[in-house]
Amino acid sequence: MTTVHKSLTARTCDRLRMAVIESRYAPGERLRIEEICRDLQASSGAVREALSRLTAEGLVIAEPQRGFVVAPISRRDLTDLTEVRIDIELRCLHQSILHGDMEWEAAIIAARHRLGSLRNAFLTPGAPEAQTWHQLHAAFHDALAAACPNRWWLRLRQQLYVQSERYRRLSGPADETGRDVHAEHEALAEAVVGRDAARAETLMRDHLTRTTDILLGSRMPFAEDAEARSPA
Amino acid sequence: MTTVHKSLTARTCDRLRMAVIESRYAPGERLRIEEICRDLQASSGAVREALSRLTAEGLVIAEPQRGFVVAPISRRDLTDLTEVRIDIELRCLHQSILHGDMEWEAAIIAARHRLGSLRNAFLTPGAPEAQTWHQLHAAFHDALAAACPNRWWLRLRQQLYVQSERYRRLSGPADETGRDVHAEHEALAEAVVGRDAARAETLMRDHLTRTTDILLGSRMPFAEDAEARSPA
DNA sequence: GTTCGCGCAAATATACATTTTTTGTTGCTT
DNA sequence: AAGCAACAAAAAATGTATATTTGCGCGAAC
Structure with missing residues (x-):
């Protein structure tokens, strides 16, 4: 063609x-x-x-x-973004669980497997595996929401995901003490494929909240921290 | 300078x-x-x-x-859009009612007044007043949501409003039988300024739903109801 | 009847001209 | 002498014109 x-x-x-x-x-x-x-x-x-x-x-x-x-970043922006993102991710997830078919389930399992094979590669930014990990991570979350029949929810979800990814990468090796991201993904996939909407939504909310809390606590070059030196 | x-x-x-x-x-x-x-x-x-x-x-x-x-249009797209829009408008409205101050109230009253002075000018598309009416209508709805402290909600709201405006204008003189749009706006402003969140949200939901139902029933040049919109 | 190739139209990419902003210097004032 | 203001030069963004590439359609040949 x-x-x-x-x-x-x-x-x-x-x-x-x-x-x-x-x-x-x-x-x-x-x-x-x-x-x-x-x-x-x-x-x-x-x-x-x-x-x-x-x-x-x-x-x-x-x-x-x-x-x-x-585009500048700030703690405020990250907080706002996360609030909106949680809401929209949960909505897509809920719809997805209601409407997803077998192919959708299979895609999730496959994406989880690919992501799992790299485990915690994201901890070392700059490494070529980290790049791949981020791609697979995005693919996994895409797969979860993919069965949402409303294209507008999906579109907005995509927008917000890109924004959040920016924050995620911006932080150096954040303090992931005592966190098992892989386990969170496993549990999430399990609940989703098991069509346990309530549990899946709770897990997703916690997943997103935890990430943001860690980012907020990390030493990120937030704009307002520099405002004291160079007022715009 | x-x-x-x-x-x-x-x-x-x-x-x-x-x-x-x-x-x-x-x-x-x-x-x-x-x-x-x-x-x-x-x-x-x-x-x-x-x-x-x-x-x-x-x-x-x-x-x-x-x-x-x-961008093509379709009944499906309009339905999806409306579902998302209702959700986000309501959320902005709720936040706005919680956080709005006196200036915010005043702006709403002023916008309602301006819009009311043109009444149903939107019924005759093409007329120069119709153009103005649409601007004032947008300004009124903007004013309602303006006190929402979360910039991301507002940003998404704006995006969706533009989309819906496209559909609104696309329809010819739609069948507004037995509908008093002015009264709907009046009631909405009343409930919002009166800080009656529950009532305001109900009114808003009805307002948006009614508009979409009318549009769906109108003879709009829908592109064969093709599902052509890709949210990528 | 199908396929290949040529030609035209339109989108894409580049090189160039114009306008605006920024920066650095000079000279005047305090 | 230090600081501010106006001016001039340079850099950078915006706008225009032009060249190149790509897609589409028509027609001829097989």
Whole structure:
């Protein structure tokens, strides 16, 4: 059929999204067009267009006549984000449990297995396995929600997941003392496939809450911590 | 002294958004770059960038190497959208009632007054008052939710409102038999300012449900009820 | 009747010009 | 002498024009 050549703009957009999520650019940092042109081997038009798309995703902010900056972060934002995310994740999960079929269950089991094979690889950021772990983690959570029949809930869920992933990666090796993330995922998958909606939702809520609490406690370069030095 | 020059791209983006919302372009229609260049007196770069931003807002869809098309509509999409929207509007409203201060109340009263002065001007699409009515209607609903302290809820609310506005405008003069929209707004404002959260939420739910039911019953140019919208 | 190839139209990418912002310097005032 | 203001130069973002690539359709050949 037709060779699916993704346009250069799309590739650039994807790479930039990854770069922002992986915090290769710091929050609040100015994104100089020329600099990105060199780094990604693309021309200014493509870069501008890619940046524009990311604007509406909430990853970068366009300041008229002043270019683009990486969206800032703050404890407040993370708290707000988590509140909304819990609500929407739970809703997708609930719908998913109600409507999921056998294929959906199989996909969850498969995703859990892939993720489990890497265990706690996420603890060492920078390692190539950590990259893979994050992808598999996203795939696992996607699989859980996938059977939700309402496309808008899924769309919003996706948006919020990207945001949260940014925070997750931004923290250094966070203090995961006494936490067994793998076990949490196992229990979650178990409850979901077992169609125990109430239990699944509780587990999901705890899962998300715990992650955020750890991030809030970690030494993350939050913007407000730096405001004392450089008031905008 | 900074003269706030909105960049041409931003203006173009706004005008295109309006054009899509007002259905000056039909759902599914191809958006030819050159055509838009002529219409809006902008160059391809600017138009391209504007279109890209609208992509992530869900108003247009980018098909790689094939340009942009207006996001399609369907009964299914409208139903899904409404379900999500009710949930999020109610949540913002609830939070708003809990946290709103006197200024917030005053803004609601003012917005209600402005909207009331035009009464049912929205019934005659195309008229210049209808345009104004839609703006004031958006402002009224914005005012209701404005005191919600969680920026993410507000952001999602805004996204969904834009989508719903598109459907609202897309229908011709819909059958509003036996409906007094003005009265609904009055009652809503009354309950909200009176801090009667339960009643306000019921009224809001009914308000949104009724609108959607009418739209679903109207002869709207639904794209063969095709499930064409992909939330990716 | 199907398939291959040529040509046109449109989207994409790049190079260039313009405008705006920022920064660094100079000179004046306190 | 130190600090502020105005000005000038440089860097960066925005906007335009142009070249390249890709997709689509028509027609001819097998």
